[in-house]
Amino acid sequence: MATTRILEWLGRLYIWLLLAFLYLPIIIMALMSFNVSPFYQLPFEWTTEWYAWLRQNDQLISATWNSVKIAMITTIICTALGTAASLALYRYEFRGKKFLQALLFPPIAIPWLITGTAMLIFFFGVGIGRGLFAILLGHVALALPYVIVVVSARLQTFAPELEEAARSLGANQWQVTRRVTLPWIMPGVIAGGLFAFAVSFDQFVVSYFLSTPGQTTLPVEIYAAIRKGFTPEINAVSTIIIVVSMALMLLTARFFKFGGEK
Amino acid sequence: MAGVQVSNLSRSFGAHKALDDVSIDFADGGFYALLGPSGSGKTTLLRQIAGFDFPDSGRIAIGGESVERVPVEKRRIGMVFQNYALFPNMSVADNVAFGLSVRGEAKATIASEVQRALDLVQLGQLGGRRPHQLSGGQRQRVALARAIVTKPRVLLLDEPLGALDKALRIDMQIELKRIQREIGITTIFVTHDQEEALTMSDRIGILRGGRLVQEGPPEDIYDRPKSEFAATFLGDANILRGETTGTGIRLADGTAIAAKAGASFAAGTKASCAVRPERIRIAADSGSPDHLNGNVLKGQVSKRIFAGNNSTYFVDRDGQTIKVIVQNTGMEKLAEGQEVVLRWSPESTVLIAGN
Numbered sequence: 001m002a003t004t005r006i007l008e009w010l011g012r013l014y015i016w017l018l019l020a021f022l023y024l025p026i027i028i029m030a031l032m033s034f035n036v037s038p039f040y041q042l043p044f045e046w047t048t049e050w051y052a053w054l055r056q057n058d059q060l061i062s063a064t065w066n067s068v069k070i071a072m073i074t075t076i077i078c079t080a081l082g083t084a085a086s087l088a089l090y091r092y093e094f095r096g097k098k099f100l101q102a103l104l105f106p107p108i109a110i111p112w113l114i115t116g117t118a119m120l121i122f123f124f125g126v127g128i129g130r131g132l133f134a135i136l137l138g139h140v141a142l143a144l145p146y147v148i149v150v151v152s153a154r155l156q157t158f159a160p161e162l163e164e165a166a167r168s169l170g171a172n173q174w175q176v177t178r179r180v181t182l183p184w185i186m187p188g189v190i191a192g193g194l195f196a197f198a199v200s201f202d203q204f205v206v207s208y209f210l211s212t213p214g215q216t217t218l219p220v221e222i223y224a225a226i227r228k229g230f231t232p233e234i235n236a237v238s239t240i241i242i243v244v245s246m247a248l249m250l251l252t253a254r255f256f257k258f259g260g261e262k
Numbered sequence: 263m264a265g266v267q268v269s270n271l272s273r274s275f276g277a278h279k280a281l282d283d284v285s286i287d288f289a290d291g292g293f294y295a296l297l298g299p300s301g302s303g304k305t306t307l308l309r310q311i312a313g314f315d316f317p318d319s320g321r322i323a324i325g326g327e328s329v330e331r332v333p334v335e336k337r338r339i340g341m342v343f344q345n346y347a348l349f350p351n352m353s354v355a356d357n358v359a360f361g362l363s364v365r366g367e368a369k370a371t372i373a374s375e376v377q378r379a380l381d382l383v384q385l386g387q388l389g390g391r392r393p394h395q396l397s398g399g400q401r402q403r404v405a406l407a408r409a410i411v412t413k414p415r416v417l418l419l420d421e422p423l424g425a426l427d428k429a430l431r432i433d434m435q436i437e438l439k440r441i442q443r444e445i446g447i448t449t450i451f452v453t454h455d456q457e458e459a460l461t462m463s464d465r466i467g468i469l470r471g472g473r474l475v476q477e478g479p480p481e482d483i484y485d486r487p488k489s490e491f492a493a494t495f496l497g498d499a500n501i502l503r504g505e506t507t508g509t510g511i512r513l514a515d516g517t518a519i520a521a522k523a524g525a526s527f528a529a530g531t532k533a534s535c536a537v538r539p540e541r542i543r544i545a546a547d548s549g550s551p552d553h554l555n556g557n558v559l560k561g562q563v564s565k566r567i568f569a570g571n572n573s574t575y576f577v578d579r580d581g582q583t584i585k586v587i588v589q590n591t592g593m594e595k596l597a598e599g600q601e602v603v604l605r606w607s608p609e610s611t612v613l614i615a616g617n
Contacts, residue, residue, distance in 0.1 A: 161343050165343060165347035165408075166364075167314075168335075168418075169412060179349075184351060
């Protein structure tokens with residue numbers, strides 16, 4: 001009896017330590033964005049001064065919008081292309097299909113530093129150069145394999161007779177896809193889209209290689225700001241992003257039950 | 263409604279001949295069973311008629327119109343799948359409505375047609391349910407309603423009762439037959455269950471290794487099988503092998519067996535006789551000479567299996583076991599090991615080509 005109690009207690013302690021390890025730095029950062037002292041000095045004194053400063057930091061704001069825009073466009077492109085590619089790989093047999101599928105995985109494993117260097121050289125070679133468009137292209141290339149992998153995994157649980165049943169009832173290819181296949185794989189498509197958003201929005205290495213002083217993303221801008229000297233505005237912008245992204249995740253989880261759907 | 267003609271249909275997958283020159287005429291409004299073991303080509307044939315796959319050669323006509331190159335969505339067929347294949351993201355009513363809705367029918371028409379189809383399968387109240395909230399038998403009915411609501415020219419059923427338990431199967435067999443009669447649709451039914459084929463269909467086609475072995479009304483095939491395979495696959499049969507005498511065969515030990523059914527063969531060639539176990543009478547061997555003009559064999563009971571309303575005797579003679587099924591009248595019980603006489607008439611004996 002006593003040992004089970006102790007084990008149970010240790011288990012709880014472990015969970016709390018894990019949560020603390022994950023969230024404590026974030027909570028401290030969020031708190032410090034409301035502290036008067038820019039040097040993390042206590043006692044804590046409430047202020048929204050840093051948020052006011054942030055409103056005047058045009059460079060940081062424009063980098064944030066760049067990041068949001070690029071992440072959203074990346075998500076849309078990758079979800080559409082990735083879902084279409086997954087469906088094609090699921091439905092059709094063609095020469096070199098296995099080879100093509102195998103080629104999808106290495107980009108996930110190759111270090112971003114190497115991919116970034118390769119992209120920089122390539123984009124210069126073909127005349128695209130650096131800038132927001134180059135960053136967008138890079139992000140799409142990075143995120144696409146994730147979407148295909150996630151959507152394909154969901155397609156493995158799809159019963160092919162459902163498409164046959166729909167066709168036997170007179171539905172053409174588009175009607176079959178839209179009304180039978182897509183509703184089934186939607187949780188996978190949403191998850192793939194979230195992956196794509198995260199890959200793009202968090203992306204530092206590749207963006208760093210491809211950005212120019214005026215055309216940059218938030219992670220790159222934060223890195224540049226920290227190098228010049230840390231300011232609590234970084235805490236402020238980070239706090240806003242954390243709140244927004246957590247709200248997005250919770251909303252998605254609320255509307256799409258991952259895995260649990262019958 | 264329309265009949266279906268399949269002529270000289272062949273289809274290979276690599277070196278495997280799934281269908282080998284199959285021709286069948288499916289009559290308008292008939293209920294036809296395609297029967298065969300797994301790998302016999304029966305499902306391949308059904309999928310060819312449906313249009314999921316195209317033949318290498320041969321012709322398929324629905325209502326006189328050649329359709330062998332027409333894709334499934336344009337063939338106007340209705341199909342019920344083995345595992346029902348109901349759309350999990352739609353309600354029962356939306357499942358049934360699907361075929362009408364992709365055709366672009368008016369909402370009011372769809373609603374009334376769906377209700378009629380659900381009433382026909384006696385599920386009128388369950389339109390709002392989801393497929394996963396239904397029992398196996400109910401899902402089966404939804405699948406059927408969905409397949410017939412579009413008024414297809416042919417109804418194709420791929421082992422539709424395979425997933426149900428026995429009591430429900432028999433209910434559904436009766437139900438399916440009732441619905442089929444009511445709407446009078448040409449129905450082609452794939453099964454590996456001979457009992458199902460016998461009780462439900464007007465005609466049966468037996469397939470083996472991609473070829474049509476025999477085709478005809480259930481009684482005809484049962485009473486006059488043309489091969490050992492047809493005799494043993496559709497029902498139970500004792501096969502006696504020997505040489506033809508013109509009117510029957512002579513067994514290896516010289517016993518003559520007379521046959522009045524089946525083909526005739528030139529004397530001296532190898533041939534077999536098929537006898538159904540329930541056509542044979544069994545009695546204790548009294549030793550008295552036989553005075554009947556039928557076929558007579560003597561043997562010894564090696565095993566008796568009691569099954570309530572009937573008993574099965576396994577009788578050994580000359581290295582062969584003969585199966586006899588006797589109605590349980592309570593009159594006579596033969597013990598294992600007992601010497602017995604088996605008698606049956608030449609009319610119950612079918613002469614078939616030897617293997």
